[in-house]
Amino acid sequence: MELKQLEMFLEIARQGTFTEAAKTLYISQPTISMQMAALEKELGAKLFERQGRRNALTPAGKMFLRYATDILMLRAKAVKAVSAYSREIAGTVNVWASSVPADYLLPRFLPDFLRQHPRVFINLARSDSQEVWEKVAGYAADLGVVGTLGDGAEIGYVPFLADHIIVVAAPEGKYGRWGPEIGVETLLAEPLVVREVGSGTQHTFEQALAEKGFPAATLHVVARLQSTEAVKAAAAAGLGLGVISELAARRELAAGTLRGFRVKDLNLRRQFYLITHKQKVLSPATEALRCYLIEKAGEEET
Structure with a gap:
C-alpha cells in the first residue's frame, strides 16, 4: 500500500468520480483506475461501486476512509516533527467564523496581526455555527470561531470572547418609551425578527427561553x-423586535438609530470559542493567529 494510493482514494471519495479526481490530481484516469484496482486487490475488498454516474463508497470503503484519513494526517505530523520545517510565519490561513465573529470581532483584530506578519494571507469565510463546526471537522478550515459547540470529540476548543443577546427596536413609538429592561411576557407579546435556524444567536435565545418553560x-x-x-x-424599519448580538449593535445603539433592551430573568450571555481539529497539523501561521486571538481576547476581558 502506497501513500499516493491513499491520496487518490480520498480524492475520489471527495469528488465522487474517478474522472474528477484524476483532473484534481493532474494524473490520467487509467492511472488512477489502475492504482485503485491494486489497492482493492491488496485489501481484498471493493472500495467503490457505481451509482448512476458517480462512484460511491461501499461499506468497506467507508470503513477504510477513516483509516486512510488518519494515516495521511499522521504522515503530515511525522513530516513536521522530523523535517527541517520552516518556522517562517507565512502562507494562507483558512478561517471560518459564525456571523458575529466574522462581521464584528475578527475584522477588529486582523489588521494588527497582518501588520506583524505581512506574509500571511487570511481567507475568512462566514457561515452559521453549525456549518463552521462541520468545516473544521472536515478539515476544510484551519481555524473556526463559533457561538455554540457541536458534537464530536475530534474538535478542540478554547474560550474566545463573551457576548450578550439583546432585543433591539426602532427608537420611535412605544418602544421609545420602554425602559432598558423588559419582561418575558412583554417579549412574547411582540412581533419578533430573528436569525435563521443554525444561528448561534438564535440557539442561545431559544435555549434561554426553553429553560424558563x-x-x-x-x-x-x-x-x-x-x-x-x-x-x-428590519427592526429599525419597525417590523418588530430584533433579536441580535449586543456586540453587533454597538454602532447603532451609540448613534441612537436603535434602542436595546435586556430581557429580565433570561440568561442570554453566550461564549464564543476558537475551534481546531485535534488531528490537524496547524501551520506556523495558523498557530500564530490562534495564539494572537487568545491573547487579544484576554486583553479585552480584563
Whole structure:
C-alpha cells in the first residue's frame, strides 16, 4: 500500500468520480483506475461501486476512509516533527467564523496581526455555527470561531470572547418609551425578527427561553433573516423586535438609530470559542493567529 494510493482514494471519495479526481490530481484516469484496482486487490475488498454516474463508497470503503484519513494526517505530523520545517510565519490561513465573529470581532483584530506578519494571507469565510463546526471537522478550515459547540470529540476548543443577546427596536413609538429592561411576557407579546435556524444567536435565545418553560413555538416570529445586518435593518424599519448580538449593535445603539433592551430573568450571555481539529497539523501561521486571538481576547476581558 502506497501513500499516493491513499491520496487518490480520498480524492475520489471527495469528488465522487474517478474522472474528477484524476483532473484534481493532474494524473490520467487509467492511472488512477489502475492504482485503485491494486489497492482493492491488496485489501481484498471493493472500495467503490457505481451509482448512476458517480462512484460511491461501499461499506468497506467507508470503513477504510477513516483509516486512510488518519494515516495521511499522521504522515503530515511525522513530516513536521522530523523535517527541517520552516518556522517562517507565512502562507494562507483558512478561517471560518459564525456571523458575529466574522462581521464584528475578527475584522477588529486582523489588521494588527497582518501588520506583524505581512506574509500571511487570511481567507475568512462566514457561515452559521453549525456549518463552521462541520468545516473544521472536515478539515476544510484551519481555524473556526463559533457561538455554540457541536458534537464530536475530534474538535478542540478554547474560550474566545463573551457576548450578550439583546432585543433591539426602532427608537420611535412605544418602544421609545420602554425602559432598558423588559419582561418575558412583554417579549412574547411582540412581533419578533430573528436569525435563521443554525444561528448561534438564535440557539442561545431559544435555549434561554426553553429553560424558563417557554418553547420556541410560543414566539410571535414574523421573519427569519439570514444576517444580523438584515435583522437590524428590519427592526429599525419597525417590523418588530430584533433579536441580535449586543456586540453587533454597538454602532447603532451609540448613534441612537436603535434602542436595546435586556430581557429580565433570561440568561442570554453566550461564549464564543476558537475551534481546531485535534488531528490537524496547524501551520506556523495558523498557530500564530490562534495564539494572537487568545491573547487579544484576554486583553479585552480584563
